[in-house]
Amino acid sequence: AAGVIQSPRHLIKEKRETATLKCYPIPRHDTVYWYQQGPGQDPQFLISFYEKMQSDKGSIPDRFSAQQFSDYHSELNMSSLELGDSALYFCASRLGGEYTDTQYFGPGTRLTVL
Amino acid sequence: AQSVTQPDIHITVSEGASLELRCNYSYGATPYLFWYVQSPGQGLQLLLKYFSGDTLVQGIKGFEAEFKRSQSSFNLRKPSVHWSDAAEYFCAVGGYAGGTSYGKLTFGQGTILTVHP
Numbered sequence: 127a128a129g130v131i132q133s134p135r136h137l138i139k140e141k142r143e144t145a146t147l148k149c150y151p152i153p154r155h156d157t158v159y160w161y162q163q164g165p166g167q168d169p170q171f172l173i174s175f176y177e178k179m180q181s182d183k184g185s186i187p188d189r190f191s192a193q194q195f196s197d198y199h200s201e202l203n204m205s206s207l208e209l210g211d212s213a214l215y216f217c218a219s220r221l222g223g224e225y226t227d228t229q230y231f232g233p234g235t236r237l238t239v240l
Numbered sequence: 241a242q243s244v245t246q247p248d249i250h251i252t253v254s255e256g257a258s259l260e261l262r263c264n265y266s267y268g269a270t271p272y273l274f275w276y277v278q279s280p281g282q283g284l285q286l287l288l289k290y291f292s293g294d295t296l297v298q299g300i301k302g303f304e305a306e307f308k309r310s311q312s313s314f315n316l317r318k319p320s321v322h323w324s325d326a327a328e329y330f331c332a333v334g335g336y337a338g339g340t341s342y343g344k345l346t347f348g349q350g351t352i353l354t355v356h357p
Contacts, residue, residue: 159343218345231283
């Protein structure tokens with residue numbers, strides 16, 4: 127079965143650079159969630175989209191922005207990177223409209239900021 | 241606000257022993273509860289979920305969990321642990337929090353399981 131695809135899987139950036147993380151949801155899934163998991167931490171919700179509209183916002187820094195495109199893939203744009211942004215970034219997708227449905231997680235993008 | 245507490249940061253068991261991982265939640269509405277497992281550097285795999293109905297739910301890999309509303313708990317159990325179960329386990333709560341807040345998950349701090357041969 128198709129799963130959530132995230133690219134790149136690993137990314138190394140310098141401080142103050144920008145990064146773009148991509149998420150391709152499971153086919154037909156129209157809801158995407160982004161989570162950030164710092165070293166030794168639990169995943170923290172950043173932002174979500176339903177039908178290409180932002181549906182919820184968590185502890186996402188103003189330096190970050192995200193959007194969902196017409197094909198439902200999503201991109202997380204991160205600017206002025208800081209050392210503290212080093213983390214594993216997960217994307218999850220769900221068939222929207224029924225919030226009881228399961229979120230399926232991608233393998234994550236490991237971002238290292240030097 | 242929703243929150244999840246996993247009281248045990250690290251648990252060590254012998255292979256073949258039984259296992260119980262604790263999870264307590266706080267949620268203003270009907271909670272939807274999940275257990276995920278994560279191997280080092282890997283993604284999150286869903287073990288099981290509770291939405292409604294039977295309070296004892298069965299999951300993959302021989303895991304089960306029991307929802308106890310009176311105790312705000314959703315503990316994960318396995319009768320006989322295998323060495324391959326060594327990983328980090330996260331309990332999470334989600335649901336409808338109002339407006340367009342559909343289903344974001346709040347995770348507990350995680351419990352690291354070590355299995356001795």
